[in-house]
Amino acid sequence: MTASKARSGDGDRFGKICQGIRRAILEAALMPGDRLPEDSLGESFGVSRTIARHALGQLAAEGLVELRRNRIATVSAPTPSDARDIFDIRVALERQVVQHLAGTLTDPQVAELKAIVEAEHAARHGPDGASIRLATEFHIRLAELTRKPILIRYVTEICYRAGLSLSSLGRPHSSECAINEHLALIEVIRTGPSDKASQMMAEHLEAVASRALLGGEGRQARDLVSILQPYAED
């Protein structure tokens, strides 16, 4: 499925485009509403429209890209309410991750996770995009440790969506605390009972969501679309 297909490495042009756009979105290089015409996309990745088009379809299925008939594809613009839903789902899924993982981490796994957190620490004063990407990588890596392909897939997808929501709706930045929370998470997953670990993950994600989403001045100009949305539903 997607996970196995995204595993680019051979001549997988399709996966390359998907991954490229995903990363661009995650790092906030692409912002909601940005246009993604098939032609120019294919050109910049050195392939024909066909593949670019296919990739856009995939990304639309993941919720990162919006596809309207006969219109240029755009980067999705999650509403605050979307963001709320995404984080609710994310909490539910990542609780499962830590529940399955609690007490099973091997030393190399712990080391790998700590290495990611260290990278986060190193990047904490760099561009915003890198921080978000690394934090996301931490959560995805955690999911991958479960070796449950379907869970991995959903966590990955929801993490990307969350990243998009953060970069478009969130405050400029607030990753400082997340780093400590990640370290604490590793510890509690390694040693703690699964309930406690699950609870801590839930609190961590809630903290991320409220630090970034609820506190700040979420709404900019383009938010009028989310305001008008209820009126346009019928």
Added chain:
Amino acid sequence: MTASKARSGDGDRFGKICQGIRRAILEAALMPGDRLPEDSLGESFGVSRTIARHALGQLAAEGLVELRRNRIATVSAPTPSDARDIFDIRVALERQVVQHLAGTLTDPQVAELKAIVEAEHAARHGPDGASIRLATEFHIRLAELTRKPILIRYVTEICYRAGLSLSSLGRPHSSECAINEHLALIEVIRTGPSDKASQMMAEHLEAVASRALLGGEGRQARDLVSILQPYAED
């Protein structure tokens, strides 16, 4: 995506194919391993390979279809372990559904849900496929009542995957009890506290999973792939 693109009705050939195959899989008309060549697919839906191919991509992203490079697409063959993961995730997601819904159901909504259960009752002696489809429809309708598009999307997807798992790994049938459980669910969602409703949903889904999955003689010939899988991973 599904939600916004499912706005079918006009000339949406793409959505038609997706929905057609989804339904065929859900009703067990298509079984895991069945081949889905682009040509014949497009022919039977009256479109060119291009669209059929695109639809297969979408279904692969949803996990219903397996796509291997240069090979004919096949209906996915979930392993028992996949099925376990799917139901774990499904429990987590549907708990959210009933938590959001508890105590908010309007009378027409209750009536609509009861109508679906009634249809289940009517179809309880018909072909297996119809029962599974209606039970699935119940859960999806429940999710739709939350009006949370992203949650709806994930629940829908996971329900389809669960349906595929049931029809391929499950016993011939055991929907009798599910009908009563659905009725009980409606009641507790309508009146009960959200915790209780959430708990009942979890128990219902666990019951479905264990009735169908754990009890029976899950493994047939093709399961040797899942047996060999761990050895082939590196």
Added chain:
DNA sequence: CCTGCCCAAATCGCATGCAGTTGCGCGCCA
């Protein structure tokens, strides 16, 4: 009778071409 090789048919991967739709800019009119 079983095994292994080789070739033709089936099928996929991808680019390109054409037709239909959108929307943007420019000129016209108030």
Added chain:
DNA sequence: TGGCGCGCAACTGCATGCGATTTGGGCAGG
């Protein structure tokens, strides 16, 4: 100056064509 409508360029929707790859079945050899 500001609003309106028209026409063209850009873009998408989709089909088809060609080369590459897999498959499975026949034939030769053990």
